[in-house]
Amino acid sequence: xxSNSIAFYLQKNGYIEERDIPIYRYxxxxxxxxxxxxxxxxxxxxxTDSIINTIVFMLIFVSSRRYVGGYHASTRWGCLxxxxxxxxxxTRSYMMWEATDKKIFFLIFxxxxxxxxxxxxxxxxxxxxxxxxxxxxxxxxxGRICMSAFSGGAAVLFLAGYGxxxxxxxxxxxVAILMLAGRRKNVKGQNV
Numbered sequence: 001x002x003s004n005s006i007a008f009y010l011q012k013n014g015y016i017e018e019r020d021i022p023i024y025r026y027x028x029x030x031x032x033x034x035x036x037x038x039x040x041x042x043x044x045x046x047x048t049d050s051i052i053n054t055i056v057f058m059l060i061f062v063s064s065r066r067y068v069g070g071y072h073a074s075t076r077w078g079c080l081x082x083x084x085x086x087x088x089x090x091t092r093s094y095m096m097w098e099a100t101d102k103k104i105f106f107l108i109f110x111x112x113x114x115x116x117x118x119x120x121x122x123x124x125x126x127x128x129x130x131x132x133x134x135x136x137x138x139x140x141x142x143g144r145i146c147m148s149a150f151s152g153g154a155a156v157l158f159l160a161g162y163g164x165x166x167x168x169x170x171x172x173x174x175v176a177i178l179m180l181a182g183r184r185k186n187v188k189g190q191n192v
Contacts, residue, residue, distance in 0.1 A: 001026035024178050032077050040080065053091040053167040060150050060171040061086060068176035069124035069144035071185055086174045093170035094163055107158050107165075110173045111151045117176040118147040124182040147172065 007024040010016045016024055038058065045054025061083075073079040097103060123139035131139065150172060155176045158165035 002032055006169055016051050033079075037080050037083055039082060042133050044084070045091070046108065048091070050091045053094075053164060054087065056167050057171050060168060060173065061090075062180075064143065064146045064150060064175050066174075066180070067146055068118055068175060068179055068188055069123035069126065070142075070175065071124075071140070071181035072126050086171075088176075090170040090174060092169050094166045095167040103158070107155065107169060110169050111155060114147060114172040115151055116177040117179050117185045121146075121179050121183055125181050126182075147175070160180055 003025045006028050007016070010024060011018055012019055038086045041054060041058060042051075044050045071082075073082050080159070088119065097106070100106065122143040123136055150168060154165045154168035154172065157168065
């Protein structure tokens, strides 16, 4: 695995201590996994001619989930599948939006739902990575700011007639749903 090779290279050349290899291996593995997921979704965005919506999705999805947390799959393949499903649904949401004459109702409902879930539940921590009290407070504030800013931006772009707002709004919905799923998983004690 690439992370093993890099960690051993760093240790062999005196950059890290031998006892720190597992930490670097874990961090490098997480970095490689994130880069792989980003690359796959970017390629899908290029292939489906939806690169702008893909970038908007990744910006909102990754940055908001960093602070609000939520459901996390137990394997990297499960995580990739979940991310691809969220990307597919959000970047294809314009078809649903275009088919309805109740766009403003859906905008208000989804933004309100996303903000209520965020303000009531965030951050949802992963049992494998518990947060300190100060980290919870920081993530709660940053998560609220992040989701509020994205909601406001989506509303402004929607009212200005920009179609990318549909992707933004649907991404906010997915983030909120994943927060609720993560909370439910934690309550059941299954978030391991």
